[in-house]
Amino acid sequence: MISVIQEIVSAGLLIAGTFLLLVAAIGIVRMPDIFLRMSAASKASSLGAGCVLLAVAVSAADIAITVRAVAGVLFLFLTAPVASHMIGRAAYMIGVPLWKGMVIDELKxxxxxxxxxxxxxxxxxxxxxxxxxxxxxxxxxxx
Amino acid sequence: MVQTIALWVVLPLLSIAVALPVIRLVRGPSLPDRVVALDVMGTIAIAIFATYALINRKPAFLDAALVVGLIGFIGTIAFAYYTERRI
Structure with a gap:
């Protein structure tokens, strides 16, 4: 019984994470502007990889694997916003052109x-x- | 069951997902576009390593996933500093 629930939860997390990662990959190709690309990519990709790592943790149910997976999720959630903030700041600073449909640039x-x-x-x-x-x-x- | 799903559904979709940002890496008009594409590819590589560890029951691949994440973060920070101080 427990193992059936384990399998179902793990498969659901795995499919959800894969869907989010695919959305992030499509967004980084299709979005028109670097800031929109980062908006699509950084949130969806960190959540998707977190879901996949949690699926591994649920499926294994071993303390060594669970600690590694949870450490990976924590590391990803702590570093992805910092990295995307820094690269977005650098892009704004060197004057990467913004999307032409944008209404207002409050930092200008x-x-x-x-x-x-x-x-x-x-x-x-x-x-x-x-x-x-x-x-x-x-x-x-x-x- | 979950290993069958991971092998036949998740790994092909993740392979497509890791191949898509290469388009942005080649075409991207500016340097930060390419850095963001590489960052996303590193995150998808973490997911691929974790799925491989799930399929083959080899937890050493989770350590490899952690190292890939660390290197991707350091690389993005380094590129951000380089881009910003260049002017």
């Missing part, structure tokens, strides 16, 4: 491309105006 003119910060609204520029370092110490007070 807000990025300081020389210092690679959001100008005027982040902590670094506030500290630069006050002349203090990241820990509050007074920096180049002579000027």
């Amino acid at each position: 003119g807000h990025y300081d491309t020389r210092r690679h910060t959001l100008s005027g609204i982040d902590g670094a520029s506030r500290r630069a105006q006050r002349g203090t370092g990241p820990l509050g110490e007074v920096r180049d007070a002579g000027r």
